[in-house]
Amino acid sequence: MLEFLKEHRKKIVIIFLVVVLIRFINLVGRDRDYNKFEGLVIDLLRPGFVVVNSIQDFSKGTLRVILDYKSVKEENEELKDKIEKLNYSLRQIEKIMLENHRLRESLNFKKYAPYKVVGGTVIGHSADNWSNILVIDRGSKSGIRRKMPVVAKGGYLLGITQQVTAHTAQILLINDGNFVAGGLVQRKDSRNLGVVKGQTQESRLLMNNLSWDADIGIGDTIVTSGSQYYPKGLPIGKVISVSPDNYGLTQSALIAPFIDVRKVEEVLVITDFSTKVDLLEPLNSNHQLEGERE
Template sequence: MAGLFKKHHRFILILVMLILILTLVNLVGAVAPEKDWGEGLVIDAVAPFLGVINWVNDTFNDTLNVLLNYKEVKEENNRLQKKVKKLNWKIHQLNETAKLNDRLRELLEFKIRKPFTFIGAKVIGKSADNWSQIVTINRGSKSGLEPKMLVVTYNGYLVGRVEQVSTYSAQVLLLNDSNFTIGGLIAKKESREIGIVNGSLAETDLLKMNKLPWDANVEVGDKVITSGLSKLYPKGVLIGKVVKVEPEDYGLTHSARLKPFVDLGTFEEVLVITDF
């Protein structure tokens, strides 16, 4: 053992120092998470390549898809065109209803709910190891992104939260990462129970909702939305559906397993909620 140390003392010394420095960096990171130590520069330097590779990959896949399923793509195209016409008509009708709604709200002096403002972004990279779930998107502080903003899909389902922002790109921590935490609310008329939603390492396709009261009225199939109790996150973004409820902490609390509405392995475009 002493011989081993003697032979490699320089490396061991460097390693120990490195670990100490990294521990310090992580501690500082826990206190001031928004500080950028140059990661932004690295991400920005790599991001353009990610964009190019993605473009090549997408074009290749799409072309291959069209070539292989030519007939189906054509049929789908026809079907979609018909649908667009139908939907346009529906939008027109809904606009009228919206106007009516606004007028009535004004009459009743209801507070008009401000819709969220979004920025669209494309996923250009994913996490570099199997222990974390993050994606890199092609919008950054130049487009007005800030850390802690929520990221959703086009149908409004929660995907994750913006973590590291650089000038032209940003990293998004996904729902199912073990470091992800957000306040959740059971969206049911009879019960508005609040719990904490976490990602888990073991089952990456399920989330965990902890600290539900022991007498909580939670059943399989209930929808869970963000609670909006902190000022950081908007209320009412859909997170997932309850698939399992079990007692925890010796029956003092309940915990539920949620299945997110989004398939977290395959989405490609996202919206970032910049204001709410």
Template sequence: MFDRKVVRRRRAALAVLVGLSLLLLTVSFGGAAGGGLSAIQRGAQEIFQPIEEGASRVFKPVGDLVGWFGDAVDAKKENKQLKGERADLRRRVAQLETERRDAEQVSSLEALRRGDAFPDGYKTVTARVIARSPTVWYSAIQIDAGSGDGVRENQPVTTGDGLIGKVTTVTGGTARVELITNQGSAVSAQVMPVGANGIVQPEVGNPRDLLLEFVEKGRRVRRGQTVVTSGFTSSKIESLFPRGIPIGKVSRVEPDEVELYQRVHIEPYADLRRTDFVDVLIPREGERAQRSP
């Protein structure tokens, strides 16, 4: 419990200090106005200076603590603001990176259309990839172009790097594309410039490695040579695809000691893991819309 006598003494001391402070203020103002109270001022200053210094030492930790709390609050606000600005910057950088990638892919599509590899008699519909196979990443993709855009089954689909697959099912506004890395895919192709023919199929267990099967042993296939669609329309390896679309490059050749053929491994040009935009090749008027497989 509080001692009432102590409390009363503290209150009395406080009252005296307040009174003396008021007196000092009066003396100060009077001296400033008339100049006749300088001695009193000096005396009061000599009396109160030790008190002021003692009070300053006593209350300095309190002032420092209050200042520390103020600085801490300001620092917290500033830190929160900086975190918000950093998050905004990260989002902006991610957005710019996405826009850059999109622009690069669209530009590469345009470059393929203008290049010598683009087949005559075809136009394109550019589409965005909106979904991928949930079970097998390299199996199929879904695009945001469909029958309303002129897309039909069995039409070739490319990126700016080369062939990636064909349309298998179509709705009014979307289409499913079977990729050349799907286990059921088969594309008739040629190795250039030697003209060796074969069928491109994915290697089991390695979707980034395609195989060109049924290549005759006598053909001098070498690493680094380009593989393109053959475009045959009247042979045993008839093609759905027009001639000359790039598929990939030869990575290695395995002679088969038993069979009459050699196995040619192909690294596809198109990176199917990072495909966001594609072109569907649509025959122009007068061209056959579909070919028999």
């Protein structure tokens, strides 16, 4: 027994002190006077009370930090979600505002061009490098057929419809190598005619078959000359250079299109232009303003 006590005396002393500490901690807060022995022991154990109290305060503080962190994290997640939703709403509002602006420009075209038109949104582009085609979300159900002229904002010629399904239509763009349209120098003292062709690998159009003495120069506006497929006066582009062609028997002109086909998002398909309205006069003042802004 003595050997056991000697061997485990440190553990026994610690257990005794813990028991005593617990016993006297339980005395704290009781509504009675301590006897001398209890008062002496409590005074001796005061440092222990301080340590226990510090441990309790630390535990409470740590628990509070953990709980607060969890609460703050949840609030941050909620705020992030709200911010993301607000950003999405702002992006949608900006998109709607831009669409409204483009639609207003399209409506301006409808005001001075009394044609039947169908509006469409671009939903696809050609996947190869040998053709320039757009796909829109309107088709035969909306009155669109093959070989109908298509314009973009401002009434600029964009192309002509090609393949048409019930709900989609392909548009052959003016810069495609297969695109051909009759062109006319808009200037009143010229009015020379030529043929405008697309160039697949270029962002420019070529106007040839101009007579050798055609009055055409840099800065002239080229519009459609009118045919069974195009009304007269749709703006195509501006002349940026003129050169002799076919050993000087004719001339050719390089034209910069008014519209960047890569940035088109909404279009108007002209489904009927049987009114035969000449757009040259109203378009003339319109393009002068456009040129001034550029």
